[in-house]
Amino acid sequence: MSRTGDDESSEPPPAGEQARPGKQAHPGEQVRPEFQPADHRAAFSALLEDSAEDLYEHAPCGYLSTLLDGTIAKINTTLLGWLGYRHGDLVGRRTFSELLTVGGRLYHETHFGPLLRMQGEISGIALELRTADGSRLPVLVTSTVKSGADGQPLLIRTTVFDARDRRAYETELLRARQQAEHEREELIRLNATLQQTLLPPALVSVPGLDVAAHYHIASADKVGGDFYDLFPLDAGTWGLFLGDVCGKGASAAAITSLARYTLRAAAVYNPDPAAVLSNLNTVLNHEYNGDDPRFCTVVFGLLTPDPDQGGFRVTLASGGHPPALLLRAEADTTYLPTPGGQLIGVLPDAHIATTTVHLEAGDTLLLHTDGLTEAHTASDQDDDDRYGDEALLDFARTLAPTTATGVVRAIRDLLDTFGTGVDDDTAVLAISVPRPTSEEQQ
Numbered sequence: 001m002s003r004t005g006d007d008e009s010s011e012p013p014p015a016g017e018q019a020r021p022g023k024q025a026h027p028g029e030q031v032r033p034e035f036q037p038a039d040h041r042a043a044f045s046a047l048l049e050d051s052a053e054d055l056y057e058h059a060p061c062g063y064l065s066t067l068l069d070g071t072i073a074k075i076n077t078t079l080l081g082w083l084g085y086r087h088g089d090l091v092g093r094r095t096f097s098e099l100l101t102v103g104g105r106l107y108h109e110t111h112f113g114p115l116l117r118m119q120g121e122i123s124g125i126a127l128e129l130r131t132a133d134g135s136r137l138p139v140l141v142t143s144t145v146k147s148g149a150d151g152q153p154l155l156i157r158t159t160v161f162d163a164r165d166r167r168a169y170e171t172e173l174l175r176a177r178q179q180a181e182h183e184r185e186e187l188i189r190l191n192a193t194l195q196q197t198l199l200p201p202a203l204v205s206v207p208g209l210d211v212a213a214h215y216h217i218a219s220a221d222k223v224g225g226d227f228y229d230l231f232p233l234d235a236g237t238w239g240l241f242l243g244d245v246c247g248k249g250a251s252a253a254a255i256t257s258l259a260r261y262t263l264r265a266a267a268v269y270n271p272d273p274a275a276v277l278s279n280l281n282t283v284l285n286h287e288y289n290g291d292d293p294r295f296c297t298v299v300f301g302l303l304t305p306d307p308d309q310g311g312f313r314v315t316l317a318s319g320g321h322p323p324a325l326l327l328r329a330e331a332d333t334t335y336l337p338t339p340g341g342q343l344i345g346v347l348p349d350a351h352i353a354t355t356t357v358h359l360e361a362g363d364t365l366l367l368h369t370d371g372l373t374e375a376h377t378a379s380d381q382d383d384d385d386r387y388g389d390e391a392l393l394d395f396a397r398t399l400a401p402t403t404a405t406g407v408v409r410a411i412r413d414l415l416d417t418f419g420t421g422v423d424d425d426t427a428v429l430a431i432s433v434p435r436p437t438s439e440e441q442q
Helices: 005-010 037-048 052-057 077-083 102-119 164-197 250-269 273-287 389-397 404-421 437-441
Strands: 062-066 072-075 121-130 136-147 153-162 210-216 226-232 238-245 296-305 312-319 324-327 333-336 353-359 364-368 426-432
Touching: 062 077, 077 153, 102 121, 102 136, 136 164, 210 226, 210 404, 226 250, 226 426, 238 250, 238 364, 238 426, 250 273, 250 296, 273 296, 273 312, 324 389, 333 389, 353 364, 364 404, 389 404, 404 426
Parallel strands: none
Antiparallel strands: 062 072, 062 153, 121 136, 136 153, 210 426, 226 238, 238 296, 296 312, 312 353, 324 333, 324 364, 364 426
16 A cells, blocks of 8 residues: 555655655754655646536636627637626627727728738737726737638637736836826926026127037937137127036036136136136135046137237137137148146146137137047947047138138038937037128129
């Protein structure tokens, strides 16, 4: 007589036999009883006791069979329970399409039915059934055509899966997506508003100069740190600056605002370009010299009309900023080097590099941030496909002689050709001395 699993677990193993896995190895240790082959056979026999009819009627999905014209010939209890109908309400009285909503019925007639006749099977179609109380039941429908021995179609078998949980999930997912899109649109509006407060609404008009500027936003999701301005000073002089704060977002915007107002205030106190940048360096180094240091690159210029030679004398001071481009009317286009200029805000006493140039009629001076030269020119955005300083110089040479308006327009078009390759905001500011009207006509 065979022993049960419990009997075996209560007896010690025969001498020389190792305790098998699942037996109690230590006092007090709970051991899961072994599942013997006899138990397998018993469970399998219990499954065989389920009749095929019961499996059909109470399956976890709905089943129905229809004639070729759609008349319901057979339907299981599961689907009847979902719909709230009795067997006699549907079998031989209604068609499958009559259980669908108006939109589902139209889709069934124009797409579902024709495809089923052509292919013999169609699966995973999302439809809505109308229940007995008038509510909607979202379902996924799979139908196949059963054919006879002669290959002629006899009836249509359809499996219906309850899609209410899936529909609820999709609805919630759609709501969350719409909410996220709304929040992103609101963030973009807030960023655009904040960005506008960090830039002058319009450049002031300088007698004897053509001035133009452009700000290219790389991402609407974050506020950039580029800034520029042009403003009058005493004694017929004008100040201008263009800079780039490290980082993006609210922290960069705060430093941008501080830098703009510090530069303007310092220029009123002492308009010497080197002194202006030294003042800004002191402020930034004092405010942001802790665990989260902040810095920027800036070029500041002082514009003074030259009554003797005509045109303007421009003195530029640079704190680690890319050099300005000088597009001469009658000569070559070159960079104005300011070697040795250090980043503003990093060191207590940063070295400020200066240079002076005279702008004559037809000359143009272009200031820019590094978002232009660091733009990617290829779609894969490898590190070796940056636009670069030399490419910008060659591009500028094709424009000279030009005007501030003309060079800014050309740079704006150039940035557009890079598309998503511009991954950093870019600001450009240009000034030029107009040619006399007679020369322009010639």
